[in-house]
Amino acid sequence: MEWLISLPQFLAGGLAIGAVYGLIAAGFSLIYNASRVINFAQGQFVVYGGLLAVSVVGLGWPRTIGLPVVVVLCVVLGAALQAVLTTARKGSNELTFVMVTIGIGMALQGLAHQAWGTDYLTYTLYPDAGVRIGGAFLNVATLTIVAVTVAVCVALWAFLYRSIWGKAMRACAADPRVAQTVGIQPRRMILLAYIASAGLGGLAGVLVTPPLMMSSEYGVLLTIKGFTAAIVGGLTNPFGAVIGGVLLGLFEGLCVGMVSSDFQDAYAFIALMIVLLLRPQGLFGQVQMSSAR
Amino acid sequence: MNMLPPSFLRNLAPFVILLVLAVVPLWTTDDYALGVWTFILLNILVVLGLDLLLGYAGQLSLGHGAFVAVGAFASALLTTRAGWSGWAAMPVAVVLAALLAAALAIPTLRLRGYYLAMATLGFPVLFDAVIRVGSMWSGGASGVTAIPRLSIGSAVLRDPKDYYWLVLGFVAPVLLVTWWIANSRLGLKLRAIHADETAALSRGVPVVRLKVGIFVLSASIAALSGCLYVHQVQFVAAGTFGLQYSLMLVVMLVAGGMGRIWGGVAGVVLLGWLSELLRGVTSWQPVLFGALLAGLMLVSAGGVAGLFRRRPIFSPGPLAVRAPPLLLRPGVSGAGGEVLRVNGLLRRFGGVTAVSGLSLNLRAGEIRAIIGPNGAGKSTALALISGALRSEKGSVVLLGRECVSMTADRRTLGGLSRTFQHPRLIPSLTVFENICLGSSGGAKSLRDSLSTARDVLDRLKLRTVAQRFPDEINHYQRRLTEIGVALASHPAVLLLDEPAAGLSTAEIDQLAQLLRQLRDNGIAIILVDHVMDLVIPLADQILVLEQGRPIASGDAHSVVNNDRVRSAYLGEAATYA
Numbered sequence: 001m002e003w004l005i006s007l008p009q010f011l012a013g014g015l016a017i018g019a020v021y022g023l024i025a026a027g028f029s030l031i032y033n034a035s036r037v038i039n040f041a042q043g044q045f046v047v048y049g050g051l052l053a054v055s056v057v058g059l060g061w062p063r064t065i066g067l068p069v070v071v072v073l074c075v076v077l078g079a080a081l082q083a084v085l086t087t088a089r090k091g092s093n094e095l096t097f098v099m100v101t102i103g104i105g106m107a108l109q110g111l112a113h114q115a116w117g118t119d120y121l122t123y124t125l126y127p128d129a130g131v132r133i134g135g136a137f138l139n140v141a142t143l144t145i146v147a148v149t150v151a152v153c154v155a156l157w158a159f160l161y162r163s164i165w166g167k168a169m170r171a172c173a174a175d176p177r178v179a180q181t182v183g184i185q186p187r188r189m190i191l192l193a194y195i196a197s198a199g200l201g202g203l204a205g206v207l208v209t210p211p212l213m214m215s216s217e218y219g220v221l222l223t224i225k226g227f228t229a230a231i232v233g234g235l236t237n238p239f240g241a242v243i244g245g246v247l248l249g250l251f252e253g254l255c256v257g258m259v260s261s262d263f264q265d266a267y268a269f270i271a272l273m274i275v276l277l278l279r280p281q282g283l284f285g286q287v288q289m290s291s292a293r
Numbered sequence: 294m295n296m297l298p299p300s301f302l303r304n305l306a307p308f309v310i311l312l313v314l315a316v317v318p319l320w321t322t323d324d325y326a327l328g329v330w331t332f333i334l335l336n337i338l339v340v341l342g343l344d345l346l347l348g349y350a351g352q353l354s355l356g357h358g359a360f361v362a363v364g365a366f367a368s369a370l371l372t373t374r375a376g377w378s379g380w381a382a383m384p385v386a387v388v389l390a391a392l393l394a395a396a397l398a399i400p401t402l403r404l405r406g407y408y409l410a411m412a413t414l415g416f417p418v419l420f421d422a423v424i425r426v427g428s429m430w431s432g433g434a435s436g437v438t439a440i441p442r443l444s445i446g447s448a449v450l451r452d453p454k455d456y457y458w459l460v461l462g463f464v465a466p467v468l469l470v471t472w473w474i475a476n477s478r479l480g481l482k483l484r485a486i487h488a489d490e491t492a493a494l495s496r497g498v499p500v501v502r503l504k505v506g507i508f509v510l511s512a513s514i515a516a517l518s519g520c521l522y523v524h525q526v527q528f529v530a531a532g533t534f535g536l537q538y539s540l541m542l543v544v545m546l547v548a549g550g551m552g553r554i555w556g557g558v559a560g561v562v563l564l565g566w567l568s569e570l571l572r573g574v575t576s577w578q579p580v581l582f583g584a585l586l587a588g589l590m591l592v593s594a595g596g597v598a599g600l601f602r603r604r605p606i607f608s609p610g611p612l613a614v615r616a617p618p619l620l621l622r623p624g625v626s627g628a629g630g631e632v633l634r635v636n637g638l639l640r641r642f643g644g645v646t647a648v649s650g651l652s653l654n655l656r657a658g659e660i661r662a663i664i665g666p667n668g669a670g671k672s673t674a675l676a677l678i679s680g681a682l683r684s685e686k687g688s689v690v691l692l693g694r695e696c697v698s699m700t701a702d703r704r705t706l707g708g709l710s711r712t713f714q715h716p717r718l719i720p721s722l723t724v725f726e727n728i729c730l731g732s733s734g735g736a737k738s739l740r741d742s743l744s745t746a747r748d749v750l751d752r753l754k755l756r757t758v759a760q761r762f763p764d765e766i767n768h769y770q771r772r773l774t775e776i777g778v779a780l781a782s783h784p785a786v787l788l789l790d791e792p793a794a795g796l797s798t799a800e801i802d803q804l805a806q807l808l809r810q811l812r813d814n815g816i817a818i819i820l821v822d823h824v825m826d827l828v829i830p831l832a833d834q835i836l837v838l839e840q841g842r843p844i845a846s847g848d849a850h851s852v853v854n855n856d857r858v859r860s861a862y863l864g865e866a867a868t869y870a
Contacts, residue, residue: 089592273401
């Protein structure tokens with residue numbers, strides 16, 4: 001029965017990283033809804049957010065200025081990625097765009113490797129304190145990350161459902177052609193989606209690097225995990241994707257605690273296969289079957 | 294040269310490639326260069342399989358390196374730990390990779406999208422963890438060493454030159470098989486899946502089965518390459534075939550040209566030597582090759598092979614002397630026999646009932662029109678009958694066979710073909726190849742399907758545009774081709790979704806004439822259209838839908854004068870007019 005006592009702590013361990021997966025997943029969802037493209041460079045935004053934060057703090061910038069600047073830099077990176085994608089030749093299909101994001105992801109990872117090496121880097125942000133809830137100890141880092149994720153969800157909801165831009169974006173996701181007839185420019189919406197998801201990714205990197213560290217080689221793993229989270233929650237639903245991220249984080253925490261930490265990075269893949277097998281539309285999404293049912 | 298048929302030149306090409314690869318060791322004496330060439334051959338193996346998957350079928354794998362690793366480790370462990378011979382280990386390793394590939398493919402390829410790409414990105418993570426955790430037997434990061442070389446009889450293949458020949462001996466059959474697949478009807482089907490899965494299904498292509506099959510085949514070839522690798526290098530460790538290797542395979546394929554077998558080979562050779570030249574800046578290679586991949590995809594997805602125009606796989610050949618035979622499906626008794634019985638179909642989307650209570654019986658040689666105002670559920674009705682959508686209730690009996698639970702491809706093979714409202718021809722195939730795609734279903738011989746396609750081409754008078762691509766012909770020709778593709782599968786029942794949309798009056802007259810011919814040949818037609826000039830004179834019976842429900846049925850005269858129909862079309866006021 002020993003495992004039952006440590007259960008809350010395993011779950012708490014997965015909470016912070018789960019929230020981060022959720023932020024990445026929401027980014028996948030936004031871009032997918034706007035353009036039906038899976039952005040395979042998504043994890044790189046997180047890596048750049050984290051490592052740029054390490055550098056900025058290392059340069060001695062105050063965190064209150066430096067960290068927002070890092071998020072802005074990630075947004076610029078997202079906008080640049082989208083700008084590159086718009087140069088594709090006319091008539092390019094989704095596979096083309098997906099493969100461009102793969103190439104750019106590969107190049108970004110290579111650049112990060114050049115700039116920061118492959119070591120795990122970190123910086124300090126959170127005070128060493130925490131609270132005990134139930135049987136679990138939650139430190140300030142976890143609490144902050146969860147709080148910020150909730151705040152991001154509220155902001156995202158307000159944006160999508162209350163602002164004119166957000167409504168335009170949802171209209172465009174539902175049907176770009178019809179959206180165009182009422183004066184919405186799908187291309188701008190796609191740009192907006194890239195900006196938002198790069199910002200979410202960068203923010204996730206900034207938040208998660210202090211407690212868990214970051215390496216230039218982590219981008220692909222974060223991409224897989226963020227995507228899995230998006231599938232768990234439902235790729236078409238950004239809020240579902242956030243919940244999917246938290247669930248994936250908890251699942252990972254549980255597996256690491258109860259099975260083995262040797263497979264830490266493989267649990268997401270196992271979860272992905274199970275979800276695709278049992279409920280490919282995720283908890284709150286839609287999916288297209290090949291046999292068109 | 295003009296004497297030679299294009300197919301002869303095409304079929305010569307793989308032998309030319311093999312010949313070039315065979316003379317390489319003759320002018321390379323340096324063992325290092327020969328080693329590089331051996332690696333190039335090993336990569337050619339993998340990329341040939343990857344091309345079928347990505348270039349032809351359009352399915353992305355970002356973890357093909359993991360299947361190379363499965364082959365390498367399986368062979369390494371069976372030979373070192375269990376004392377097997379390399380030759381005995383090879384088939385076991387390949388079968389293991391095939392099984393793993395099937396386990397990955399079945400959940401992911403049922404779906405449309407990039408699930409396979411993500412799963413193949415994740416699979417190596419699991420594989421790597423297993424290798425590291427099992428370092429007791431796998432050696433983990435320090436690897437398996439002293440792997441025995443392969444031997445033939447009592448001769449151990451020590452000389453790099455001998456090993457090169459051996460690997461070439463494996464490349465040859467794989468090249469010929471992939472070449473054959475690419476240039477066969479299977480190649481057409483793969484290209485159709487790549488371009489448009491919905492259209493492919495309605496042409497009778499078993500989409501999921503082919504996607505899974507091609508993935509398993511290409512993973513098996515990758516594992517074979519891994520087996521051959523490991524007995525040459527005699528060492529393998531966790532991470533030998535990591536993410537970067539998998540991505541390099543994709544870059545090689547894209548650089549050479551996806552969807553062209555020789556392009557993949559050229560890409561491997563080019564990038565193989567390019568990365569040799571860039572040895573001094575190894576750490577910059579991901580940046581360079583990532584940028585190369587992105588750049589190539591943005592500028593032209595054709596790579597090196599894209600500089601050369603693809604020659605059509607099939608050409609119609611000389612004009613038929615005899616008149617094209619009747620298109621009627623063998624086994625369908627002439628006019629009058631019942632071919633289709635639809636009963637009580639139902640489909641709802643959320644709270645909206647798109648179609649309910651749809652029933653109709655159709656005899657051979659009958660034209661049944663389905664009309665109704667916009668949003669009445671006509672297209673949904675067609676989708677339910679053709680199997681593009683699943684009906685929640687009811688039955689569809691085609692030629693005496695219940696097919697309500699069959700997918701669209703199986704209904705097409707069973708004798709029920711459809712056309713789409715907007716022609717969905719495969720852009721990468723010529724008009725003739727598109728029609729061949731329609732006639733390639735079932736177990737017909739190549740000869741039969743080509744001759745059927747030729748007959749359809751002549752009957753529809755499309756011969757002048759046979760070798761053009763869909764974007765090079767006019768709208769009427771595209772419509773006709775769309776009908777031709779459906780006819781090529783020898784349908785007993787033909788479903789036409791707004792065939793007259795966007796046609797001129799003269800073209801509509803020609804279309805009407807064609808449909809009469811088809812009817813006189815005993816084909817039953819379900820015609821959905823708004824163009825009354827086409828529908829009224831042609832239809833034996835008209836079924837009127839409103840809000841998903843049949844509201845009237847009968848001959849043209851009675852339906853046009855039906856009060857409910859008039860009010861459905863013209864509003865309530867019309868009843869009093």
